[in-house]
Every structure is written in C-alpha cells, then in structure tokens.
Amino acid sequence: MKEVVCMSGVELLMEYMEGALAPEVRAAIEAHVAGCPRCDAFMASYLETPRIVREATRMEMPADLEASLLAALRAWREQDEKRR
Amino acid sequence: MTVRAAESSDEDLAARAAGGEVSAFEALVVRYQHRVFRLACRLTSETDAPDVVQDTFLQVYRHVSTFRGEAQFSTWLYRIATNAALMHRRARARRPSLSLDEFLPRFDADGQLEDTPDALRVACRVDELLDRQVLATKTLAAIDGLPNLYREAFVLRDLEELPTDEVAQVLGVEPATVRQRVHRARLMVREYLGELAGGRL
Numbered sequence: 349m350k351e352v353v354c355m356s357g358v359e360l361l362m363e364y365m366e367g368a369l370a371p372e373v374r375a376a377i378e379a380h381v382a383g384c385p386r387c388d389a390f391m392a393s394y395l396e397t398p399r400i401v402r403e404a405t406r407m408e409m410p411a412d413l414e415a416s417l418l419a420a421l422r423a424w425r426e427q428d429e430k431r432r
Numbered sequence: 433m434t435v436r437a438a439e440s441s442d443e444d445l446a447a448r449a450a451g452g453e454v455s456a457f458e459a460l461v462v463r464y465q466h467r468v469f470r471l472a473c474r475l476t477s478e479t480d481a482p483d484v485v486q487d488t489f490l491q492v493y494r495h496v497s498t499f500r501g502e503a504q505f506s507t508w509l510y511r512i513a514t515n516a517a518l519m520h521r522r523a524r525a526r527r528p529s530l531s532l533d534e535f536l537p538r539f540d541a542d543g544q545l546e547d548t549p550d551a552l553r554v555a556c557r558v559d560e561l562l563d564r565q566v567l568a569t570k571t572l573a574a575i576d577g578l579p580n581l582y583r584e585a586f587v588l589r590d591l592e593e594l595p596t597d598e599v600a601q602v603l604g605v606e607p608a609t610v611r612q613r614v615h616r617a618r619l620m621v622r623e624y625l626g627e628l629a630g631g632r633l
Contacts, residue, residue, distance in 0.1 A: 353544060354539060354545040355543035361615065362615035368608075368611065386544065386545040387545065389549040389553035390552045392556055393625070394618060397590070400556075401574075401625075402591045402593075405473065405474055405571055405575070407469070409465060409466050409469040409470075413465065413482055414461075414462065416482075420490070421489070421493065
C-alpha cells in the first residue's frame with residue numbers, strides 16, 4: 349500500500365481503533381506513528397476525547413423527576429381506563 | 433407468584449408491562465430513567481431533558497406491546513429516546529450558539545499535521561486546565577454544535593458507550609457508517625478541546 353502520511357493515517361484512526369483494518373494497513377499506520385511525534389500526540393488526544401467529554405457531561409437527574417414520571421404514568425393509565 | 437422486578441431481565445419486564453402489569457413498567461422506568469436523562473442532556477440540553485425523558489417513557493408506555501424482543505430492549509429504548517430528542521431539537525428551532533464544522537485538524541501540502549506535538553497533545557489536559565463547570569458548559573455547547581447525524585453517533589458510541597453494532601441498530605445504519613460519523617465528530621470535538629485548552633477560545 350501507499351506510504352501513510354499524517355493525513356491518510358488520521359482518516360483511518362477509528363477503523364484502526366476498532367480493529368476493522370487489514371493487517372498490512374494496520375502495520376503501516378503503526379510504523380508511521382512510531383516515527384511521528386505529531387501523530388503520536390494526535391492519537392493520544394483522539395483517544396482521550398471521549399473520556400473527557402463523558403466525565404464533563406455526566407449530569408445528575410433532578411431528584412423530583414422520578415416522582416413526576418411515576419405520576420405521569422398513573423395519569424396515562426387513568427386516561428386509558430376512562431377510554432375503555 | 434410475582435417475580436421480583438429487580439431480578440428480572442429487561443425483556444421479561446417489557447413482556448409483563450405489555451400485559452398490563454404496572455409494577456413491571458415502573459421497574460423499567462426506574463432502571464432506565466438516569467440513562468435516558470443523561471442521553472437527553474447530551475442530545476438536547478439540561479433544560480429540555482426532563483420533557484424528553486417524559487416523552488420517551490410515554491412512547492414506551494404506548495408501544496411496549498409492539499416490542500417483540502427481536503432487538504434488545506435497551507436498543508429499542510435508545511431508538512425511542514434518540515428520536516424524542518431529535519423532535520425536541522426540531523420543535524425548539526433554536527440555532528446552536530456554536531458550529532463545530534470548521535474544527536478539524538490542519539495539514540500542510542505534504543499531508544503532515546501542522547500543529548506541534550505539544551499543541552496536539554494539550555487537548556488531553558483540558559480537564560486539568562479548565563474549571564469543572566466551565567468545561568461542562570463548553571463541552572455541552574460543543575456537542576450541541578455538531579451536525580445532527582454526527583452528534584447522535586458520537587453521543588451513543590463515545591459517551592453512552594454503546595457498542596458500534598448496537599449504535600448501528602439504534603440509528604438504522606451500517607456499522608461502517610457509525611464509525612465514520614463518530615470519527616468525524618471526534619475529530620471536531622478533539623480540535624475544539626485543543627483550542628479550548630490552548631486558550632484560543
């Protein structure tokens with residue numbers, strides 16, 4: 349295959365991470381990253397991105413929402429029973 | 433004899449809810465409400481999330497008798513919740529305050545990354561460099577600023593941590609399409625976090 353440069357390697361990163369690439373493409377990416385500090389840094393931040401966003405957006409459900417959901421459920425049931 | 437709800441599988445609870453057993457439906461609500469709320473915050477906003485959660489469970493209540501157990505219950509529920517969130521975004525008709533379209537890595541004419549390794553790596557440290565609340569607000573705005581198709585795939589795969597195959601079922605696309613959408617989203621969000629950490633935003 350053609351030699352991997354940063355741009356072609358970056359485009360294949362997700363498939364690389366998920367093991368969806370042919371062995372020779374995988375090896376070519378690893379060879380490029382081993383000799384490229386930019387890609388090494390890029391890959392590290394690409395891998396960290398989900399964790400950072402996940403932790404930053406782990407919102408807690410308001411305590412009263414469960415009670416209002418269960419109350420809504422009762423109201424839906426009552427409507428259904430009236431219709432019968 | 434009643435089987436204790438906490439020990440029952442989702443599919444079993446769904447079957448009992450479909451048969452009119454209220455406690456089984458309540459058990460599903462209690463089991464999934466936090467996950468649906470978090471998903472709704474990420475796909476819409478913290479303000480819209482309670483309505484999205486309520487719409488989701490109303491849809492589940494109305495249609496649980498059509499759930500056939502061909503997919504996992506959670507896949508079916510995520511599909512309903514994702515659609516409910518999308519309906520809310522459409523109804524709201526508010527433009528996101530930020531568009532992430534332009535946040536992509538930059539390459540020179542030889543296809544080499546332009547930024548230095550340090551500049552590329554700084555995104556990893558954004559959670560050490562920024563105040564927790566500021567980061568929460570900025571990351572929610574960044575997710576909001578993603579194109580719809582990318583947002584859904586990114587949130588389900590990278591934030592809710594569903595396997596790619598399950599995301600594909602939720603969205604009704606091929607796994608390769610999921611990988612491509614998550615990848616585009618992650619490139620944009622990574623770039624945004626880098627700019628944020630580098631003090632350029």
